[in-house]
Amino acid sequence: MAEAYDEIGVGYSNQRKADPRIARLIVEALGDAERVINVGAGTGSYEPTDRVVFAIEPSSLMIDMRAQGSAPVVRGTAERLPFRDRSFDAALVSLSLHHWMDWNAGMAELRRIARRAVIFTFDPAVHFEPWLVRDYLPEIADLRGSHPPDPEAIGHALGHSTVVTVPIPYDCHDGFLHAYWRRPWAYLDPAVQASISGIAQLPATVRESGITRLAEDLHSGKWYEQHRDLVTRTQIDCGYRLVISH
Numbered sequence: 001m002a003e004a005y006d007e008i009g010v011g012y013s014n015q016r017k018a019d020p021r022i023a024r025l026i027v028e029a030l031g032d033a034e035r036v037i038n039v040g041a042g043t044g045s046y047e048p049t050d051r052v053v054f055a056i057e058p059s060s061l062m063i064d065m066r067a068q069g070s071a072p073v074v075r076g077t078a079e080r081l082p083f084r085d086r087s088f089d090a091a092l093v094s095l096s097l098h099h100w101m102d103w104n105a106g107m108a109e110l111r112r113i114a115r116r117a118v119i120f121t122f123d124p125a126v127h128f129e130p131w132l133v134r135d136y137l138p139e140i141a142d143l144r145g146s147h148p149p150d151p152e153a154i155g156h157a158l159g160h161s162t163v164v165t166v167p168i169p170y171d172c173h174d175g176f177l178h179a180y181w182r183r184p185w186a187y188l189d190p191a192v193q194a195s196i197s198g199i200a201q202l203p204a205t206v207r208e209s210g211i212t213r214l215a216e217d218l219h220s221g222k223w224y225e226q227h228r229d230l231v232t233r234t235q236i237d238c239g240y241r242l243v244i245s246h
């Protein structure tokens with residue numbers, strides 16, 4: 001799983017960019033931490049630029065897509081972090097935890113190398129309810145690696161923690177699973193599909209069948225009839241959460 005992004009990461013940096021509103025919440029949560037380690041850093045989204053940051057990432061493809069001038073990166077996994085105890089003021093994990101082979105081992109490593117942690121994750125009890133998964137691609141919820149632990153359990157593993165809801169704006173700049181909740185036509189784009197691991201990992205026949213039904217419902221107007229309540233909303237809760245340890 002740790003190397004999965006060597007395949008599904010193709011095109012990631014074109015579609016997956018930090019959303020400034022989510023980035024602001026993350027920076028606030030990092031508080032006055034001066035030395036930050038970004039674990040499962042990917043191409044570097046949500047890495048703060050106003051402090052000392054190091055990154056760790058298992059996929060060489062993702063590492064190669066990091067922008068010039070981004071934080072120095074080491075190849076490795078969360079379960080075995082190549083840093084001394086208490087090397088960092090804070091650890092940041094953004095949309096990576098659900099891919100880890102052994103999240104308990106990763107949590108123990110975060111606690112060992114950093115004084116506190118900020119985890120951007122999702123609550124599996126809420127995350128599979130929005131229309132894309134519920135009505136078109138329910139198989140996403142059955143994928144191995146699609147269920148991170150629930151945020152309360154993550155908080156428990158980290159010690160004294162707070163869980164904060166991260167609402168997703170209708171024009172989210174990032175391209176994760178529910179980013180396009182009010183722009184449904186975006187999911188018809190193969191490049192958008194390819195940069196969302198839950199969609200990219202589905203068997204092609206399953207993916208095509210769900211996306212074809214969505215295309216039909218958009219063309220017939222059925223989608224708009226069924227989601228009148230959504231088209232005037234500016235943000236919704238799709239289950240994304242920040243777990244902030246203190």
Ligand SMILES: C[S@@+](CC[C@H](N)C(=O)[O-])C[C@H]1O[C@@H](n2cnc3c(N)ncnc32)[C@H](O)[C@@H]1O
Pocket residue numbers: 001002003004005016039040041042043044045046056057058059062076077078079093094095096097099100101197
């Ligand atoms: C959805 S991407 C998120 C990347 C970046 N943090 C972001 O917010 O855009 C998930 C990342 O987790 C990495 N990953 C997978 N398994 C991992 C593990 N065991 N330890 C650390 N990172 C892992 C993947 O290679 C991938 O880059």
